[in-house]
Amino acid sequence: MQRRWVGKGIPSIVAAEKVTGKMVFGTDFALPGMLYGKVLRSTVPHARIKRIDTTKAERLLGVKAVITGADCPEHKYTVAGQPVADMTILAREKVYYVGDEVAAVAAISEDIAEEALELIEVEYEELPAVFDPEEAMKEGAPILHEELGSNIASHLDFVRGDPDEGFASSDAIVEGHFETQMVHQCYLEPHGAVAAWSGSGKLTMWIPTQSATLCRMTYAKALGLDPKDVRIIQLPLGGAFGGKLEYKLHPIVALLAKKAGAPVKLVNSRRDEFLAGTPRVPMKFYVRLGGKKDGTFTAKEMRIIAGNGAYTYYAPPILVSAATRHDCLYRIKNIRTKAWAVYTNQPATSCFRGFGNPQSHFAFESTIDMLAHELGIDPLEIRLRNASQSGDVTAHGWKMYSVGLTDCLKKSAEALGWEEKKKNKKPYRGVGIASCLHVSGNRSFLPFFDGSGAMVRVDGDCHVTVYSGEPDVGQGLRTTFAQIAAEELGIPPWDIEVALVDTEISPHGLGTYADRATTLGGNAVRIAAMDAKRQLRETAAQILGIAAGEISFGDGMFYSSDDPERKVSLAETARKASYLRGGAPIVGHGTFIPPDVVMIDPKTKYGNISCAYPFAVHAVEVEVDPETGNVKVLKFAAAHDLGYAINPLASEGQIEGGGTQGIGYALREELVTGSLGTENASFRAYEIPRASEMPEFVPILVESNDPNGPYGAKGLGEPALNATAAAIANAIFDAVGIRVTRIPVTPERMLNLLNEKLKTEGKPLSSG
Amino acid sequence: MSKHSIMVNINGSDAEYEVDSSDTLLSLIREKAGLTGTKQGCNTGECGSCTVLVNGKPVNSCLMLAVEADGAQITTIEGLSANGLHPVQQAFIDAGAVQCGYCTPGMVLAAKALLDSNRSPSDDEIKRAIDGHLCRCTGYKKIIDAVKIASKKLLEEGS
Incomplete structure (x- = not known):
């Protein structure tokens, strides 16, 4: 038609x-008589609060309200749909990471509010802290939330088919250990909000948010209000990428406005963002993958240990996503998975474009290349042999009505010049490919509704x-x-x-x-x-x-x-x-209402969570500089099965932007955190991709016409970076024969890997 | 903190402002002049969102003190479209170079400054001109396309 x-x-x-x-963005919005808020953050990673004295701050001219944990509701809350309530709006008895919200001030100017923060005295009794989730799981590790009894925020354990039988029938088995880092969404507009209370006690908040609904639900709970007394008005967002769902700044500004009796605006500084945002969940993976001589996958085993950070936001459902989604890319029936999200004294980790998938796809798609290498099969070929097809029901019970994976594999490889570049290999250059999939709505996100x-x-x-x-x-x-x-x-x-x-x-x-x-x-x-x-x-x-x-x-x-x-x-x-x-x-x-989707089984995580599944394949060519260790992406072909492109121009923009974030994730970005909190809390120290670093980019739209999508359209934005890190890691292997197991592959890390290889092999690198 | 009285020309209109010695040009523009098209992304000169033209040259307004702008001609994003959209603005729209739009005012002004001094920049020259401007949405490709479209348009117009 x-x-x-x-x-x-x-x-x-x-x-x-x-x-x-x-355009009036969140940070531009103002009300008459509005005050300006600022937040005092913990300077220690784990401590009991012995004393807070706000007297001097309250006396400062221009200060209209000072709040601490004592001004917050006592009950704990969490974000929408999550089972464990572990947060108060401001810290009451303990602080759990450097950056934790301890007190807040509203004043007639931002400068005065900042000055007032310096006058607040906080005395801490420091406690032992833990930053590595694997350490935090061990017996004797410091427990963050004593009332929960352990640092395990969530745990998964499920089996599909018969993995033992699958491995026994394998011609080759490879094993890998991979680590991914905490990264910040780096939306250009920092978090901000304005709150005002009506004479009858109704709260209105103007928030640049990805979900007014979730904000209302969560803040009504946090503040002990009836949801009908909370109105959320969305303002245009200067970027979000998963980072602008619920956030403590919002209920804090509501409490400040209530105490000050005036509207209050609160905007994060960039330092606040890096110190106390909700970054991507860092994960460690232990993977085993078996295959037949012809490349058919026989069995897969995975253990994931994820850093939940100090509070539970969306790390538990992100863990489910990381543990299941990539399994549905290929026809693989025998799977064993165990996974944990573990509290650490770090910022609470949460949503960032990809929702666990950039992490797990990096691990899984790297392991696939290891198996391909072991079996002597081309990485493109092994994926084509195993790719899911339209009509498949996957190991996790996902119903795949439209699957454009095979098309994506072929088209991205062709656009990159896969065959030609493989044949005419140049020194220190290599090509890599990786697939990914996502959802179009996740029924298991909230128990009660989609x-x-x-x-x-x-x-x-x-x-x-x-x-x-x-x-x-x-x-x-x-x-x-x-x-x-x-x-x-x-x-x-x-x-x-x-x-x-x-x-x-x-x-x-x-x-x-x-x-x-x-x-x-x-x-x-x-x-x-x-x-x-x-x-x-x-x-x-x-x-x-x-x-x-x-x-x-x-x-x-x-x-x-x-x-x-x-x-x-x-x-x-x-x-x-x-x-x-x-x-x-x-x-x-x-x-x-998405048809045919179910809440997944709480124990086995089995069930069709989405009405449509988008696919993508990223194929990249990289060059490794043996002198500096710098890895440069030369060409990037990204084929995306988005069902149907309602707006091809905007679709290309999603692919180019997501891929670029993927390059940053693979090669540069990492929040360096520890007992001092985030150490690289600025754009100078935390580098995101710039215009001069961009490769030749070829976005390819593959239209598989999903029966459930409007005109056939499926999701697009998130898969745009799911596959990138894996594709780059695979290309690095092709270039220099080194299997990268930890991202980001900074020049320093790459140089170390090159030197190690040189030492073990005792000869100059033969460039793969 | 001492108070100073300064005279600046913003987007063609002279105005006198009372500023503190520590006020930045960014706070003058956003808070005193009420021109919120100029965005604050980091306040430390690392993202380019707050770029304005000072005597025709792109400047991170968060790094410049308001008193330093005394007597200067300032162009903010609001000053670019007095007579309809500037070709650079139109090109950003047409090329799909605008996603969230938060970096856009700074990018547009950087592109205008580039094209004012170099009507047909190469890809590398464009990338250099916008390299201090972070964009998290687009991957820069369509922004570079937009600058090229604007370059072509301006050359055709002979302006």
């Missing part, structure tokens, strides 16, 4: 606001506004939703507004994570637009005096199917519809 507005790479409908500086709602409002002037509960996080969701409504209503997308999320107005939507917004939210918007059109068609039927069923629609006109000259425009129909309803607008409603 010919489509007019979806499938077109139209520029963002809100880009003009952004290029002119008119789905998305939308409203499409058409007023008497035929002005169309889309309301969804899923926020645009900068990836272009508002444009996607406008295109979908445009397609159904025959109006150009730039004439359609897509509202920011407001919990008082917008339909319920869990938010923009788990690659769910386009697939679930997009379906809901499409259904709502169709519902609006159905209502308009009924009015057109009244105007034309013919039955609604005999009316066709095209080019902005309702017309008689039998006599196209009998017609009325959409605009005229909208006007008439509004008059007929006493001025009320047409409101189309849409809901989408």
Whole structure:
């Protein structure tokens, strides 16, 4: 079917606001009479708080409120859907990491608030601390949350098929140990929020958030309020990447505003971000993989030890994701997995684009290359032999309606020049390939609900506004939703507004994570637009005096199917519809509940968690500098099965941006933390990729047309970096014959590896 | 802290401001002049989000004291579109170079400054010009495309 507005790479409908500086971001938002907040953070990694004295701070001219743990509700809370409540809004008895929130101040300026922080006296009784999750699991390790009895925040243990039999039947078995690091999302806009209380005790918060719904749910619990007394208004986000879900800054600013009796704004400094953000969950992997001579995978075993950090945010479901998803890439039936998320005296780890998958794909896709090497099979070939196919039900019970993995493998390899580069190998250069998959919505994220709602409002002037509960996080969701409504209503997308999320107005939507917004939210918007059109068609039927069923629609006109000259425009129909309803607008409603998905079994983690699974393959060429150890990505071909590209321009942007984050993850980025907290807490010390470092980038869109996606569309944003680190590690092996087991592969680490190899082999490196 | 009275021209209008000796140009622009198009990303001169043009040259406004700007001509992102969108702004839209948009004002101004002095920059020259500007969303490719589109447009216009 010919489509007019979806499938077109139209520029963002809100880009003009952004290029002119008119867009009001979270950090730009202000209210009259607003105060400015700042947070005092723990300077020690683990301690009892013996005394806090805020007297001097309270006396400072311009200070309007000082709060400590004593001003916070006593009960503990956690983020939405997680079983273990282990946080208070500010520390009450103990601090658990350097950066932990101890006190906060609201003053008439940020400078005065900062000055007041220095006047707060805190006396700590230091306790032994632990930073390595594997150490934290051991008998005798310091326990963070004594009431929980151990440092284990979550534990998985499951078996599929018969792994022992699988390994016994293998022609080759390889084993690997891999480590991944903590990295920060590094959205350019730091966390921030404004809070204000009404005279009747109702809280309103303006937050640049990925999920107004989760914020309301969690902060109502944290503050001991009825959710109906909490209103969250989403502001445009200057980047999120998983890092802008629930965050302690938000309830802190609410408490400050309450105590000060005035609106308060609180914005993190970049140092606050690096010290006390919610970085990616670091993981250690022990992997075994068996295969037959022909490359068929026979069995896989994996142990994962993950750093949960000081509090439980989303590390437990991230661990489930890391432990299961990559198993569904290939037809592998015999699996044994054990995994732990372990408390450490470090920042609470949580969501970052990929949700555990960049970690586990690095480990698993590296192990696959080791097996390919052992069996003498080309890394591309071994993946093609095992790749999941449409219609498969995987070892974890996932129902794969559309699988474009084989296409992605072939197209990325072709675009990179795999065959040619393998044949004509150049010194210190190598090629690597890695696959990944993701979800489009994760049913197991929250026990009680998944789905998305939308409203499409058409007023008497035929002005169309889309309301969804899923926020645009900068990836272009508002444009996607406008295109979908445009397609159904025959109006150009730039004439359609897509509202920011407001919990008082917008339909319920869990938010923009788990690659769910386009697939679930997009379906809901499409259904709502169709519902609006159905209502308009009924009015057109009244105007034309013919039955609604005999009316066709095209080019902005309702017309008689039998006599196209009998017609009325959409605009005229909208006007008439509004008059007929006493001025009320047409409101189309849409809901989408992902079909055929289940809450996974709490013990075995078995079950179909998503209605559509996107796939991707990254193929890269790297060059290793033997003098400096610097690894440069020369070419990057990324083929993504996104189901259907509603906006190819924005889709390419997701792939290029995600891949670039993947390069940073693989080669540069690492939060260096320990007893002093984050030691590299600035963009100078924590390097993210810059323009000059970018490779030749080839984004490839593979359309497998998923039956559950809107027009066939699946998720895209997260897989955009899931496979990158593995592809780069595999390319390094191809270049210099060194199996990288720990990321990031900084020049220093690479040089050490090169020198070790030189020592063991006693001759200059023959470049792979 | 001492107070100073300074005169700056922001986006074509002269104005007098009372500033503290420690105030940065960024705080002057955002808080005193109320122009929030200039973004604060790090406040330590490491991300480029706060870039404005001072006498035509790109500057991290978080690193410059307000008093140092006394007598200067400042162009912020709001000053670029007085007569409709500047070709660089239009090119950023058309190329898909804008995702979250937080780095965009700084990037656009850096690109404008580059094209003002070099109408047809090479890829390397573009990368150098924006290398101090961090973008976490786009991977830079479409930003580089945008600068090339703008370059072409400006050459065609002969302006």
